[in-house]
Amino acid sequence: xxxxxxxxxxxxxxxxxxxxxxxxxxxxxxxxxxxxxxxxxxxxxxxxxxxxxxxxxxxxxxxxxxxxxxxxxxxxxxxxxxxxxxxxxxxxxxxxxxxxxxxxxxxxxxxxxxxxxxxxxxxxxxxxxxxxxxxxxxxxxxxxxxxxxxxxxxxxxxxxxx
Amino acid sequence: xxxxxxxxxxxxxxxxxxxxxxxxxxxxxxxxxxxxxxxxxxxxxxxxxxxxxxxxxxxxxxxxxxxxxxxxxxxxxxxxxxxxxxxxxxxxxxxxxxxxxxxxxxxxxxxxxxxxxxxxxxxxxxxxxxxxxxxxxxxxxxxxxxxxxxxxxxxxxxxxxxxxxxxxxxxxxxxxxxxxxxxxxxxxxxxxxxxxxxxxxxxxxxxxxxxxxxxxxxxxxxxxxxxxxxxxxxxxxxxxxxxxxxxxxxxxxxxxxxxxxxxxxxxxxxxxxxxxxxxxxxxxxxxxxxxxxxxxxxxxxxxxxxxxxxxxxxxxxxxxxxxxxxxxxxxxxxxxxxxxxxxxxxxxxxxxxxxxxxxxxxxxxxxxxxxxxxxxxxxxxxxxxxxxxxxxxxxxxxxxxxxxxxxxxxxxxxxxxxxxxxxxxxxxxxxxxxxxxxxxxxxxxxxxxxxxxxxxxxxxxxxxxxxxxxxxxxxxxxxxxxxxxxxxxxxxxxxxxxxxxxxxxxxxxxxxxxxxxxxxxxxxxxxxxxxxxxxxxxxxxxxxxxxxxxxxxxxxxxxxxxxxxxxxxxxxxxxx
Numbered sequence: 058x059x060x061x062x063x064x065x066x067x068x069x070x071x072x073x074x075x076x077x078x079x080x081x082x083x084x085x086x087x088x089x090x091x092x093x094x095x096x097x098x099x100x101x102x103x104x105x106x107x108x109x110x111x112x113x114x115x116x117x118x119x120x121x122x123x124x125x126x127x128x129x130x131x132x133x134x135x136x137x138x139x140x141x142x143x144x145x146x147x148x149x150x151x152x153x154x155x156x157x158x159x160x161x162x163x164x165x166x167x168x169x170x171x172x173x174x175x176x177x178x179x180x181x182x183x184x185x186x187x188x189x190x191x192x193x194x195x196x197x198x199x200x201x202x203x204x205x206x207x208x209x210x211x212x213x214x215x216x217x218x219x
Numbered sequence: 220x221x222x223x224x225x226x227x228x229x230x231x232x233x234x235x236x237x238x239x240x241x242x243x244x245x246x247x248x249x250x251x252x253x254x255x256x257x258x259x260x261x262x263x264x265x266x267x268x269x270x271x272x273x274x275x276x277x278x279x280x281x282x283x284x285x286x287x288x289x290x291x292x293x294x295x296x297x298x299x300x301x302x303x304x305x306x307x308x309x310x311x312x313x314x315x316x317x318x319x320x321x322x323x324x325x326x327x328x329x330x331x332x333x334x335x336x337x338x339x340x341x342x343x344x345x346x347x348x349x350x351x352x353x354x355x356x357x358x359x360x361x362x363x364x365x366x367x368x369x370x371x372x373x374x375x376x377x378x379x380x381x382x383x384x385x386x387x388x389x390x391x392x393x394x395x396x397x398x399x400x401x402x403x404x405x406x407x408x409x410x411x412x413x414x415x416x417x418x419x420x421x422x423x424x425x426x427x428x429x430x431x432x433x434x435x436x437x438x439x440x441x442x443x444x445x446x447x448x449x450x451x452x453x454x455x456x457x458x459x460x461x462x463x464x465x466x467x468x469x470x471x472x473x474x475x476x477x478x479x480x481x482x483x484x485x486x487x488x489x490x491x492x493x494x495x496x497x498x499x500x501x502x503x504x505x506x507x508x509x510x511x512x513x514x515x516x517x518x519x520x521x522x523x524x525x526x527x528x529x530x531x532x533x534x535x536x537x538x539x540x541x542x543x544x545x546x547x548x549x550x551x552x553x554x555x556x557x558x559x560x561x562x563x564x565x566x567x568x569x570x571x572x573x574x575x576x577x578x579x580x581x582x583x584x585x586x587x588x589x590x591x592x593x594x595x596x597x598x599x600x601x602x603x604x605x606x607x608x609x610x611x612x613x614x615x616x617x618x619x620x621x622x623x624x625x626x627x628x629x630x631x632x633x634x635x636x637x638x639x640x641x642x643x644x645x646x647x648x649x650x651x652x653x654x655x656x657x658x659x660x661x662x663x664x665x666x667x668x669x670x671x672x673x674x675x676x677x678x679x680x681x682x683x684x685x686x687x688x689x690x691x692x693x694x695x696x697x698x699x700x701x702x703x704x705x706x707x708x709x710x711x712x713x714x715x716x717x718x719x720x721x722x723x724x725x726x727x728x729x730x731x732x733x734x735x736x737x738x739x740x741x742x743x744x745x746x747x748x749x750x751x752x753x754x755x756x757x758x759x760x761x762x763x764x765x766x767x768x769x770x771x772x773x774x775x776x777x778x779x780x781x782x783x784x785x786x787x788x789x790x791x792x793x794x795x
Contacts, residue, residue: 073278074263101433103278107325108432111418158329162414165377186263187275 063098065211066116067204068109070102070123070156076186077179077193081122084200097208109159114168118211120204123156125176132196133178134203138171145174173207175200221248222756238744238766239585242753247762250741250748251587252732254594261571264722269295269714270686272722273436276710279724285318285424286703287710287724288436293511294710295438298697302510304679307440309669310427312506312518313461314434315701316662317423320468322704323608323655324420324476326770328406328413331648334764335483336398336406339378339391342371344400352401357478361412370408390758397486406483409475420468423461426453440681445673458670465666469659480652484634484645491636494644494765496747498527499602500610501730503535503709505702506661518661519702522614523599527642529617535599537698537709540565545595545725549734551575552595561737563598566711567696569723592734596742597725605743606706606730607769612650613641622660626653644747647768651704688717703727705770731769744769 069085072078085101093099098116102109113119129135139145141164142157163169177200179193189197221241240250260279264272272295277288289311296303303311346367353362390396398406421431427443428434435442444452504514504521514521522532536542544563547554553574554560564570576590585591598604615623630649631638640646685691693716700709706727713721731743741749744766753759 074260074275103284103432106432107329107414107417108421110414114418165373165411166414 064096064116065098065118065120065208066112067097067099067120067208068102068112068122069100070104070109070121072104073187076188077177077190078124079187080124080177080179080189080193080200083189084122084197084204087197088201088204094208094212096212106156107159107162110162113159113163113170113172114166117170119170119172120207120211121172121174122200122204123174123176124179127178129178131178131180131190131192134196134200135176135178136203136207137174137176139174140169175204237585238748238762239587240748240762242756245752245754247748247751247753250745251585251591251734252594252742252744253585253592253734254729254732260724261569261722264719267719268688268717269298269712269719270438272710272712272719273438274433276724277433277436284433285314285428285436286701286708288434289315290699290701290708290710292436292438292699293701294697294699294712295714296697297511297699298695298712298714299438299685299691301439301682301685302512303440304677304682306445306669306672306677306680307682308507308510309665309672310441310443310680312508312665313662313669314424314427315506316658316665317420317465317468319658319704320472320655320662321417321420322770323651323658324413324472325417326651326704327476327480327648328410330770331767332406332410332483333389334760334767335396335487336403336410337391337393337396338374338389338403338407340396340398340400341403341407342375342378344371344404346371346404349401349404352482353405356482357474359474359478361408367404367408370411371404373411374407390760393755393758393760395754395760398483399486402482402486406479409479412475413471416468416471419464423464426457426461437681439683439686440679443680445678445680447673462666465659465662469663472655472659476655477652480649481630481633484649487645488634488636488640490645490764491640491643493751493761494647494747494768495527495642496749497603497605497741497743498525498642499599499604500524500613501535501599501604501606501707502611502614503537503700503702503707505700518657519611520615520618520620522618523602523604524610524613524617525602527639529613529638532614532617537700537711540567542600543597543709543725544601545569545597545723546736547590547595548737549590550592550595551577551590566709566723566725567698567713567721569711569721571723590734594729594733595725596733596736597730598736598740601738603736603740603742603746604730605747606727607647608650608654608704608706609641609647610706611702612653622657626656644765644768651770691717694720706730728771732771744771 067085067088069081071081073082082101082103085099089099100112102112137144139160142160145157145160177193177196221243237253238250240247242248260276264275273288273291276291277284279287346364349367350362350364424434425431427441429442446452447455501523502519502521504517504519506518507513507516508518509516521535523535524532544565546563547560551574553572554562554564554570555572577585612623612627616627630653691714695714697712698709700707702708707730708727709725711723712719733742735741735745747765748762751761751765753761
């Protein structure tokens with residue numbers, strides 16, 4: 058567990074062994090190397106499922122990054138504000154069951170944080186390997202900017218609230 | 220005229236299992252199990268440093284994560300002749316027991332209970348009667364009428380809103396649900412309590428493993444340093460916290476999980492005669508107490524049982540080339556060299572060359588007369604074997620180990636069912652609960668031993684004298700095994716010139732869910748589905764019960780087809 062006093066958790070999820078499906082984990086790894094403002098933690102959530110429940114309960118804001126298989130062009134980045142498990146994209150990655158169960162659990166327990174979800178459209182989840190395809194590698198700077206932009210917005214809002 | 224039933228992965232869902240089965244006169248008469256997704260971990264590992272393999276294999280899945288890492292460090296240590304210090308063995312055992320406690324409880328309440336507990340019926344229960352019933356089966360304190368009434372109010376909202384998939388997608392009202400409303404309500408209340416409980420117990424993994432999910436392991440021992448007075452390592456305060464978590468974990472298992480399991484099972488005794496399947500059981504063994512090589516010291520004894528004959532337990536040797544072999548008769552792979560596809564390979568000689576010959580997705584049916592799975596077909600001395608909690612409990616029981624004898628006999632007596640009832644869907648689900656009890660007890664034993672060692676001045680946590688590749692032989696073979704919560708798991712490694720030359724995993728779900736072999740012998744899932752009754756083919760609750768009783772490491776969907784092969788119903792089966 059990171060510092061629960063912090064306000065924002067950036068949580069990348071995905072399977073590191075399955076190519077682009079691991080985009081969330083790759084981004085978390087890279088963000089963890091940077092100096093981020095006070096109040097922000099970065100966690101590589103892997104394919105954690107229920108193991109991640111407490112992370113969600115410890116932060117008022119969670120920025121989630123994951124891959125999705127949809128009809129959008131490869132590399133499309135979308136931001137979603139899911140409130141219920143059914144708000145998550147239908148085909149979100151290979152661990153959608155774990156993620157949806159987790160969100161169901163947070164709802165029932167009444168401990169759901171504010172979640173902002175960035176999903177990146179990928180071509181296939183049948184890829185094997187720990188290297189991203191050039192198409193997905195190329196959008197990492199943009200994805201990183203978008204995540205950090207939201208992070209700064211949330212930090213400002215949090216300060217206003219306090 | 221039989222109808223075809225399909226349990227489908229619907230690509231994109233973890234695990235990718237599909238089962239096609241034929242129903243005749245309300246019963247399953249034939250079944251085919253297919254893994255439609257491939258994870259060529261072997262290819263990712265080839266050429267890498269064997270000391271790093273645990274970190275990669277730990278990523279293969281979010282549920283079994285630490286088990287794969289444990290198995291990996293064991294196989295490398297086995298190859299290099301490394302014996303880990305007693306403290307490392309104890310910490311590994313502790314983490315493994317905690318995984319069992321977590322996994323079995325989560326499986327029961329969150330992946331399996333709703334197959335037996337009717338959520339909607341629970342809303343009709345009388346809170347006062349529920350309270351009386353709860354207090355009659357357990358001394359668990361959360362049992363007042365007000366508590367149960369609150370739960371009903373909370374859940375009522377979710378059921379009405381239809382916003383929660385878990386409560387929206389059930390077969391509520393199906394006649395195969397047999398529990399009184401009050402038992403349903405107890406099950407539902409504890410479903411919620413278990414959510415909170417599970418996040419506490421996994422902290423033990425995070426403390427010893429540095430993080431969770433995907434905790435850290437180390438070839439030669441464990442990466443955590445123990446010093447009672449050190450603020451940053453595993454110190455007296457953290458150990459005391461672990462002790463508290465283990466005691467709380469045990470309390471929940473004994474006062475909530477087991478009373479619920481017994482109460483629910485007492486209404487489903489007919490399932491003690493359904494879903495038995497193979498009758499062959501295989502256990503590699505785990506939880507060594509005197510070193511990994513000393514299999515006699517294992518808390519989970521190893522062995523094999525054939526044809527439900529518990530008067531005899533066969534020895535198992537993972538090094539012998541004629542014991543564990545993988546066949547690909549019905550799998551989308553090719554083997555090179557003499558014998559080709561017809562031969563079986565011991566995993567040290569294993570190959571993973573894909574040759575997909577199935578239909579182009581999306582498709583409605585597999586051609587099960589040809590290859591139909593990405594899973595290979597493992598066999599033990601040519602026999603199809605079931606792995607998992609039931610196999611472990613049966614082997615412990617058959618070997619006459621006192622702890623197993625006591626708990627199994629008591630359970631059979633309390634439920635008033637014969638030993639034969641163990642070979643069933645109910646037996647599988649019950650065995651999982653009994654294991655959780657044992658694991659919780661053992662965790663505390665291991666904790667006490669660890670404290671005793673530390674107090675005696677032994678703080679060694681890793682044996683590093685052979686960590687440097689310069690000390691390694693030019694070539695070395697190793698096998699690492701573990702008992703994952705869902706069954707026997709082993710990794711075989713071939714190290715050449717300091718790198719991984721070959722790495723093969725045979726995972727529990729491969730034993731259970733694989734396609735038939737050349738002789739036409741079914742594996743465990745296929746066999747267990749035969750004769751399973753299906754009351755209403757648009758709501759195949761019974762199939763889900765049997766499949767879930769194996770704790771499949773996957774999520775799947777059940778599709779039902781009519782005679783023309785059209786989908787008539789589609790059902791989400793949630794698993795992990």
